[in-house]
Amino acid sequence: MIAQEVVQPSLGIVEETVDVHLQKEAYPMQDNNQENRHPEWEREQAYVDRVVQKMEAKLIQMQADVSLVRGEVVDIRRHFWDDVTVNVSNPDDLVETHFAIRQQAEILAERERRWHRAAEAAQVLEKQKSTPFFARIDFREQGEADTERVYIGIASFRDEETDDFLVYDWRAPIASVYYDHTPGPVSFAAPRGEIRGEMTLKRQFVIRGGNIFAMFDAGITIGDELLMYALSGRADAKMKNIVATIQREQNRVIRDDTSPVLVVRGAAGSGKTSAALQRAAYLLYKHRGRLQASQMLLFSPNPLFSSYVANVLPELGEQSIEQTTFYEYLARRLQGEFVVEDGFDQLERLLNLEDGTQADIQMFSASWKASSAFADAIHEYVSQLAPSGMRFLPIRFMDRTIMTANEVAAIFAQTEAHWRMPLRIEAVQKELLARVDAFAQEELSAAWVEDELELMSDEDYQRVHQKVEKRRRHAKHLFDDAQAERNELAQLLLNRRLKPVRRFIQRLAFVDVPAIYQQWFEQALAGNVPTPSGVDINLWRSVCANTIRALEAQRLPYEDATPYLYMKELLLGQAVNTAMRHVFIDEAQDYSSLQLHVIRRLFPRSRLTLLGDPNQAIYAHDPGMAVISELRHSFPGFTSIELTQSYRSTAPIVRFTRGMAREGAAIVAFDREGPLPLVQQVASDGQVQLIRTWIGDYQSAGYQSIAVICRTQQETNRLAEQLNRAGCDVRCMDKTTGTFAAGVVAVPAYLAKGVEFDGVIVADGSASAYRREFERQLFYTACTRAMHELRIACVGNPNRWIAEQPADTYARV
Numbered sequence: 051m052i053a054q055e056v057v058q059p060s061l062g063i064v065e066e067t068v069d070v071h072l073q074k075e076a077y078p079m080q081d082n083n084q085e086n087r088h089p090e091w092e093r094e095q096a097y098v099d100r101v102v103q104k105m106e107a108k109l110i111q112m113q114a115d116v117s118l119v120r121g122e123v124v125d126i127r128r129h130f131w132d133d134v135t136v137n138v139s140n141p142d143d144l145v146e147t148h149f150a151i152r153q154q155a156e157i158l159a160e161r162e163r164r165w166h167r168a169a170e171a172a173q174v175l176e177k178q179k180s181t182p183f184f185a186r187i188d189f190r191e192q193g194e195a196d197t198e199r200v201y202i203g204i205a206s207f208r209d210e211e212t213d214d215f216l217v218y219d220w221r222a223p224i225a226s227v228y229y230d231h232t233p234g235p236v237s238f239a240a241p242r243g244e245i246r247g248e249m250t251l252k253r254q255f256v257i258r259g260g261n262i263f264a265m266f267d268a269g270i271t272i273g274d275e276l277l278m279y280a281l282s283g284r285a286d287a288k289m290k291n292i293v294a295t296i297q298r299e300q301n302r303v304i305r306d307d308t309s310p311v312l313v314v315r316g317a318a319g320s321g322k323t324s325a326a327l328q329r330a331a332y333l334l335y336k337h338r339g340r341l342q343a344s345q346m347l348l349f350s351p352n353p354l355f356s357s358y359v360a361n362v363l364p365e366l367g368e369q370s371i372e373q374t375t376f377y378e379y380l381a382r383r384l385q386g387e388f389v390v391e392d393g394f395d396q397l398e399r400l401l402n403l404e405d406g407t408q409a410d411i412q413m414f415s416a417s418w419k420a421s422s423a424f425a426d427a428i429h430e431y432v433s434q435l436a437p438s439g440m441r442f443l444p445i446r447f448m449d450r451t452i453m454t455a456n457e458v459a460a461i462f463a464q465t466e467a468h469w470r471m472p473l474r475i476e477a478v479q480k481e482l483l484a485r486v487d488a489f490a491q492e493e494l495s496a497a498w499v500e501d502e503l504e505l506m507s508d509e510d511y512q513r514v515h516q517k518v519e520k521r522r523r524h525a526k527h528l529f530d531d532a533q534a535e536r537n538e539l540a541q542l543l544l545n546r547r548l549k550p551v552r553r554f555i556q557r558l559a560f561v562d563v564p565a566i567y568q569q570w571f572e573q574a575l576a577g578n579v580p581t582p583s584g585v586d587i588n589l590w591r592s593v594c595a596n597t598i599r600a601l602e603a604q605r606l607p608y609e610d611a612t613p614y615l616y617m618k619e620l621l622l623g624q625a626v627n628t629a630m631r632h633v634f635i636d637e638a639q640d641y642s643s644l645q646l647h648v649i650r651r652l653f654p655r656s657r658l659t660l661l662g663d664p665n666q667a668i669y670a671h672d673p674g675m676a677v678i679s680e681l682r683h684s685f686p687g688f689t690s691i692e693l694t695q696s697y698r699s700t701a702p703i704v705r706f707t708r709g710m711a712r713e714g715a716a717i718v719a720f721d722r723e724g725p726l727p728l729v730q731q732v733a734s735d736g737q738v739q740l741i742r743t744w745i746g747d748y749q750s751a752g753y754q755s756i757a758v759i760c761r762t763q764q765e766t767n768r769l770a771e772q773l774n775r776a777g778c779d780v781r782c783m784d785k786t787t788g789t790f791a792a793g794v795v796a797v798p799a800y801l802a803k804g805v806e807f808d809g810v811i812v813a814d815g816s817a818s819a820y821r822r823e824f825e826r827q828l829f830y831t832a833c834t835r836a837m838h839e840l841r842i843a844c845v846g847n848p849n850r851w852i853a854e855q856p857a858d859t860y861a862r863v
């Protein structure tokens with residue numbers, strides 16, 4: 051399958067704009083001087099030309115297919131009703147009409163899907179035409195005489211005349227040789243088993259607009275030039291794919307296809323999110339036909355991040371996978387029961403607390419309620435709840451109580467005590483529904499029913515009349531039509547009126563879960579629950595009293611939402627999603643162990659990929675990921691991969707920030723130089739001016755995305771307003787901001803999670819702003835968002851995590 055070397059004339063493809071400045075910096079040896087060029091440049095360019103020409107031809111064909119299918123879609127839409135005979139005069143015709151419409155709608159949907167698929171495939175090829183491939187390896191299989199030349203790109207491309215692969219998909223088995231090895235003896239896993247051989251050449255290309263800009267041979271150039279090129283570029287409003295430069299450890303993450311739980315711990319900027327997305331693309335490719343994008347779910351930290359990463363998969367020719375946030379899940383499950391605080395409001399609340407008793411109470415509450423000790427306490431509580439501790443609500447119907455709470459409790463008390471709680475509740479539910487049915491029978495002749503029958507519509511009468519008519523035709527005995535119609539009508543009316551009651555019972559809303567949760571805190575306040583060891587009794591009582599107050603006001607603080615949901619599921623049964631096959635949790639360090647446990651239970655048939663960095667844990671509780679890692683023995687096939695190389699930031703930024711991270715010495719900086727981080731002390735009334743100047747410096751340096759990162763949303767709003775008043779054009783971001791844009795943004799550190807900027811300015815990194823341990827991680831997160839340059843303004847003395855850094859890792863003014 052060696053690609054043929056037919057030289058074709060260039061097709062004069064439109065050139066993309068390329069950052070020439072960067073180009074020269076990155077490749078001083080690759081200017082227009084022919085002598086400096088790689089000796090095989092011409093030959094490779096001829097191959098590019100040939101592939102591009104074939105791609106152009108294919109594109110013409112694909113575009114014709116797209117218009118053909120599009121035409122069919124338009125045609126079906128236009129003549130949709132021509133092929134459907136609509137007849138609703140009797141029930142049989144109605145059913146027939148329904149099926150005819152459904153059939154027509156299915157044909158349309160299928161054609162639309164084909165159209166979208168064809169259009170997407172054409173788009174990918176259009177894009178690939180500009181960069182048909184990014185690498186070449188020459189591989190000789192053991193025992194074979196021929197060396198195969200393998201070009202690797204974002205998708206496979208085949209010569210339809212010869213059936214040869216002109217380009218291999220980066221996910222093809224042989225492509226892993228490129229990612230995992232240097233030239234020499236190599237092996238890779240193929241469907242037919244392990245294949246051994248020798249890689250005689252590993253070549254990388256920078257191709258834009260169908261023209262080779264640079265090419266390097268591993269072993270001849272030092273280091274990874276293509277990676278340097280990729281990392282020297284500017285930050286983007288959308289995350290880029292990294293398929294041309296995936297590193298070996300990242301490739302392990304991407305191609306792991308066996309672990310039920312894969313935990314990836316990695317430094318800031320080590321490519322965890324990138325690896326996760328390329329992994330999704332890899333799995334979709336490998337299991338094509340069996341795995342759909344809709345069976346994969348990514349938990350992301352916030353909507354901003356979701357939009358930031360949304361492009362990666364479509365760029366690789368794959369459908370986007372589902373995305374959600376844990377809060378979205380919580381809010382959906384607890385809808386209608388409470389006003390649920392979100393994680394960002396919790397953070398804002400905690401960050402704005404002055405040191406003192408209130409801060410101690412709220413911080414303890416947030417961290418303790420996320421602990422496994424509290425989860426265990428809830429488990430124990432639920433298992434010992436029955437029967438006296440259960441709380442029920444009465445069943446009410448139109449201002450009347452059909453069953454009192456005590457009557458419901460009495461039904462519960464009759465259920466089998468040794469059954470699991472959800473089974474007992476289900477038994478109560480069945481009994482309640484039966485009693486509602488009986489109640490409905492009794493009510494048939496009630497006076498209010500008689501009154502309301504008068505008010506029923508003509509359609510209702512018509513419906514009932516037809517039903518009775520039909521029944522009479524089949525009846526073998528005499529039939530009192532008038533009486534039958536009246537009964538039918540009354541039944542219809544009662545069913546309508548009782549619908550909310552039945553739904554209440556079906557939703558198991560008769561179990562007063564909020565009261566049961568609250569009861570735990572009431573018992574704790576009364577001293578009937580052991581105070582957590584080492585905790586001051588007054589602080590403990592305040593936590594309990596505050597929780598009771600919030601619940602009474604129907605507010606659920608964020609720290610209570612997961613334990614509450616957990617308890618609710620222990621009582622009422624677990625919601626499960628068995629359709630999902632892969633769940634990715636990015637920023638996994640921000641989840642408590644209970645939250646991770648809840649997700650695990652929710653997706654029992656799914657593999658889990660957890661990606662996180664304990665040093666960026668921004669919540670006031672311990673990162674649950676650490677606990678999961680400790681549980682490796684209880685997960686057969688559990689795999690843990692550590693990524694230590696940081697790619698996002700320049701080496702000086704990494705050298706400065708890694709000292710702030712626990713075990714940060716292990717973080718390896720990629721050898722990309724840049725200015726030293728700058729720390730400048732400033733008077734409080736001088737900060738706005740200083741930041742304004744810095745923004746100007748960054749803009750002059752050509753940075754397109756600049757972030758001013760603050761500790762809280764309050765500070766962000768204030769500073770953005772001051773900067774705008776001072777003449778800077780600053781966009782203020784908050785938790786509702788859904789998209790990224792180039793330019794200058796002001797953003798609280800906790801919302802800057804997972805994203806990056808060319809230049810970062812941290813506003814007020816002083817000791818009075820960042821004091822507590824969990825703020826260290828917030829500060830580290832803020833600083834590590836910078837790709838090329840980092841500056842920190844301090845209103846007062848720099849915080850201790852700056853002060854602890856070696857003096858030569860930053861410049862101080």
Ligand SMILES: Nc1ncnc2c1ncn2[C@@H]1O[C@H](COP(=O)(O)OP(=O)(O)OP(=O)(O)O)[C@@H](O)[C@H]1O
Pocket residue numbers: 277280281290291292295296297300316317318319320321322323324325663666697698803804805806834
């Ligand atoms: N192999 C690679 N080739 C090119 N760029 C890479 C590679 N790995 C990572 N990067 C780049 O490094 C930056 C950081 O990557 P990513 O956001 O995936 O890291 P992360 O570990 O999720 O970061 P954080 O935890 O700080 O949010 C991105 O710009 C990404 O494109």
